[in-house]
Amino acid sequence: MAADLKPREVLDLYPPHEDTIPSLLASRRSVGPDRPVLLFEGRIWSYARIDDASDTLARALVLRGVRHGDRVALVSLNSDVGLLVFLAAVKAGAVLVPMNPNLTDGELSYLLKHSRPVVVASQADDLERIERITGAFDEVPWLLPLDEIGATARDVDGIVARIQDYAGPNGPIGLAAVRPEDPAVVIYTSGTTGLPKGVVHSHRNHVWAGEAFVERMHLQPDDRLFTVLPFFHINALFYSWGGALAAGAAMITAPRFSASRLWALAAETGATVFNILAALGNILANRPRSEFDPRHRITRIYGGPISAEMIRVFQQDFHIPTLIEGYGMSEIPGACNNPFDGPHKVGSIGRPARHPRLDGTFVELRIIDEDGRDAAVGEMGELLVKTPIMALRYLDDPEQTRAAMRDGWFHTGDYVRRDEDGYYYFVARKRDIIRRRGENISGAELDRILSEHPDILEAATIGVPAELGEEEIMAVLVPRADPPSAQAVLDWCHGRMATMKIPRFVVFVNALPHTSSHRVEKYRLKQDPSLLAKAYDRERAMAGAEPTRA
Template identity: 45%
Template sequence: MNKPILTPLEVLQLFPPHDLTLGYFLDVRVEVDPDKAMLIFAERTWSRAEVLAESRRLAARLQGEGVKKGDRVIVAGRNSAWHVFALIACGLTGAIFVPVNPQLTVGELGYILGNARPALVLCADELQEICAQAMQESCQTAPLLTLNDALVEAVDTPLAAVAIAATDPLLMIYTSGTTGFPKGVLHSHQSFILAGEAFIGRMHLQPDERMLLILPMFHINALFYSVSGAFAAGATLIVEERFSASRFWNVAVRHRATQVNMIEAVVSILLTRPEEEYRPEHTIRKAYGIRQAMVERVQKKFGITHAIGGYGMTEIPGVISTPFGMVAPVGSMGQLCAHPDPARDWAECRVVDDDGADLPDGEIGELWVKTPVRMLEYFGDPEQTAASFSDGWFRTGDLVRRDQEGNFFFSARKKDIIRVRGENVSGAEVDRVLLQHPDVEIAAAIGVPGAMGDEDIFAAVKLRDGAEVTPDDLKDWCGKHLAAIKVPSYVALMNELPLTPTHKVQKVKLKEQVLNSDYRKAG
């Protein structure tokens, strides 16, 4: 006999009330059913009680290493069960979980280390050397420990109690910024938990859901939607080390997955894979992160009934999405999301002009958002934090329009961000690295349409007089100083770039020129 389908509010009501701190939030779920499978990684399964017990042991180890409330704990490595344990351990000790991209270069990681000033660094075996180099270059002296069972094998000291409030910081995600340097986006316990509860409403998650996590756990999608959503619903979280197109359907079938989060690049890859890899007996019926233009293909080819798109930022996760079970208008980002509990105040959106005045439906303006799921600050950057808000409204830098039915439509970005395979890349960061080359006089990186959706990076470069470097030389230079995803796909050597009177590149004008040319012939 099939179990009844619960409403999102009924799912939340399966568990006792909590105080919006991660430890208490998980305690009440363990209390309801301690033996329920909570986490699967590398063919190993942990129950709710086992996950909490392992996390408590790691928390005690953190305290034994001197980690205190408010300290940052860097976690570097591909997805693992340890990411989950470390997140919870930080929540129990009052520390701040800081996951980082394992593909960062020494220089990139060194910048983050210098900015975060961690009390402890946890990293995968294969990253020991690069982490040690980055710590030396950034003058950090925190303990460097390896992510494996040895972390907790010898722990026999009890976890010391720490007073924690819902508004205390829990995690920090580094995101590319228009300044050219990553910014640490700091979120509280309640922000993380409320995002997960809201995801129940967005996807109508059930407690018997088996949620497959394939996206990297240093991004909001994996953490605020998959991880927090699974915690909130009492579902089982299946963590894959990374996305593998050739293994995806076999993994989905083996673990009987029912829900997955994707990005456009993942969808594009799966749609073009050999037919023999697809397993029609899979049980995935819900997928989040599917752009509206791809919904019909995903539903027809993969049999995924509910393919949901949405909009959010690292600073404000989970603001807009396609209403569950509804068909969004062509090109729509969706409508304003809501929390399953109607008694909770939730997100509001405004579309405003350059002066911050509200615009009528149908007109294009900047999207401003006010939501309880919002960052506390850009870590160590009060000026940038203040500049990002106006009377409590977060200024997204995205230009949108809203129709009379409440559907939002994306128009363009005001900020200098390039969306590459689901990741935000700062154009200013690529500019800065190119300008460090001794033969480059002017450089500007912009986004151009990519073959797999999202964008590719196009770098326009003016060389100094007499320079003889090639586009490939400049790509190699970028590859030595930037993660692979930030290396330009195209480099064009130009005699002149459009400049402002203050000698800054007019990227809007440059982009118009590039898109009107046969830019794919560039090096």
Template identity: 45%
Template structure:
């Protein structure tokens, strides 16, 4: 890294102005640094100019496939360069990318693909059979193409076999106002919602991440988080592009090889979730590679021990703690230059454009009246990076806002220095290993077990931070399901991350007069946890386990 660091404003000023579309942001960087490495993956490398050319050719192929402005393209894959390429190619023609969790089971994928009404699907060889099953009953049937060739995928074409350099490059139909991404997020009702994001919001967030992490043009940003989350898409991909830096893409996070990858790729910065960082500090130090180039990381949540180990043993000096939601990317963070407050969500995180208002925060009571310093209340956010709404869900979109402010549903408090501190989530969402798991979805799935009368799922503190999934189950009369039965049932239908960690059987669930389960009473029952059985099953798939060996 250069000895003399540039300010975020100086970094962005290195490049020509753009119009807040993804295509114009990319072209701005191509114009300034065409021969610089932008994307690296294993033994593959694209300069900025080469990446732009690949995006154009991919956009031409999508046009030939029939994709047009406003259409949706599903992407169902582990991290792969084609996902990054498709983000910009889809945006170039004014269409919308719908990235899915590659661990989705058939039912989860079916819901998202059907809800988004995708015209086509690009998937990894590992996921094509699930993709085919998921869209079997869709009408019209979306086309399916692999993102790389696979001998076993008989009759399924691959992108590389269809894209030809001779195809006419389509005119750029992108605009800052155009929707470019659907990011699926869980809600209190359990049915996933597609948060719609426009190109301008992505670009503002990307340039804002240059501020949050003081990214430099010579940065080498390692991306190990999944490309169906805003963290990887908006911060890692977007922030790297905004800084004119280099993105080093990894297919997944692997604790056992993390430091070897950091050392070998000469990565200087990386984003992690707190659970992954906690795993790293518990690993054998023989896996650590001294002499690496990593100087900064974007991690939440942090604690004193994690900071100590990363600072003193791993030699990573700058750890930036933040707060975020799919709907409001880039609004709150501990300031890179300081001061920083360990354990806090941070302060308002600014973006760089003078043409748009800066984010605003306030804490309110149930009557939406602002509360004072130190008082608990619900966090409201107003920011130009806010989602455009939930697709095909006007009611929940309306419920998510009050007078132009997004309602996070999280209880927080503000201190005298305008730092915000998280208290609890109001919503029935379990934060597990960096993902939001809808409790209501698991309630339904477990309650559908033939030996189960009803079930309620709650989150309990996890050893590595965030929460573990705890299922409280009422069995049918004269039936005796085991904790392993419940785990296997969930494993057959949902992603591995949604398998409960603990199961307890009870005679009845506490309920309100209107028969709503009072989950807060389950969380407050200290004896319930003592009666729980820890799941010991091996899931039907090791997809999630492969990611953290």
């Protein structure tokens, strides 16, 4: 296979498809049926075998009553059998709803009630509680234990045999024809500021998001995309899996992120492209270098946010030349990114994304001020995104759909700014703006600066009530080892941030609360009064009063 093909040339290697997930898989199979498409824990799936096995499983689902438009929940860590359920569900015309198995009973109950699946496919560890939770529902879904379709098998042959046994002699059972606009996936938001919302995406959205990832990372057919991010979020399912299918390449995954094993796994599997989040990248950057395996073949990383220090570490210590920062949300996959061919601007989320087989504009971006007017270059405002792969809607939530998706534009709730070259820069979530003495201060900006302190592993800044109204800034810090003094951290901030942005309060904690996608749950920090009670108070110290010690 030729190397260094342009993104459009990669897509042109394959016959046209119908903008559906099954037709994309069939197109890539027709050119390379024996090429690897998925590697998981020593098992290697070819395009032909995964296509045939998911066909058999799809017919088994139809035989058991799954119909076009039904929802199929998947409660599992990443696995090859989970992706077979995904392919089988969409081939049957159903909609996959992946869920985090680490949710509490209450959280899982809410998602299952809200999504109303007809079947729940689950890893063994969660079968009992799912049966207990759903047993109280008016309409009880049936359970598909992943072990019954080969989750514990030793090899691909074993999984195929288990699926054939499960399906039985289903004969010429037909599969529903699916259309590009049909729903294929529901991704639930993390719900850090309210109840999770079910983001409904079509077949076309998934296919085009994968093809756009070919453009974003210049994927080649012999690439192996490595992800340890969970399939119940957009990054792994749309970028890594969708990108691998679009390029006719392969994806490598693992049940969970293991920092100590990651480099060895990358070397053993021949990974070439790696998707990260900032938290994951920072963890790797701070791990012992004895865990690093220089045999790895990774040349490209996609993720965000990517700091200058992360670029330095990954290029110099880990020998990975290209890091591409981008921006997207569950509702708007891959909205923008730094162009692969450059120029790359550190700290920027880049420019509007492009699609390799669509002429003209693919994504449009706007920045609006509080009055809805377009913001000038350099001014902060809310980011609006118009993309053909915007979510269809929020599941059973017309009010939230109308609020967020207006006149073809998605209102992100994120503040950004744009420079004179048309590059965009994330400033903060609307809900992460701290109002101090008449000024709007970005919590995300302060988090980034504080995290660069040599003795700080992770930082989260939040607003706390001020005596005279508005807010004061509190920094909640996770130290690397022994905590530095709070005043030493504040002294370090001088010259690195404006004086008015320097926190008044500092408190050290052992760990910050995170969502499953590694975002800090700042709302939980705001709900914990003990943090402020034990925080160091800079103003009291300056006034000569005995300060509270962190």
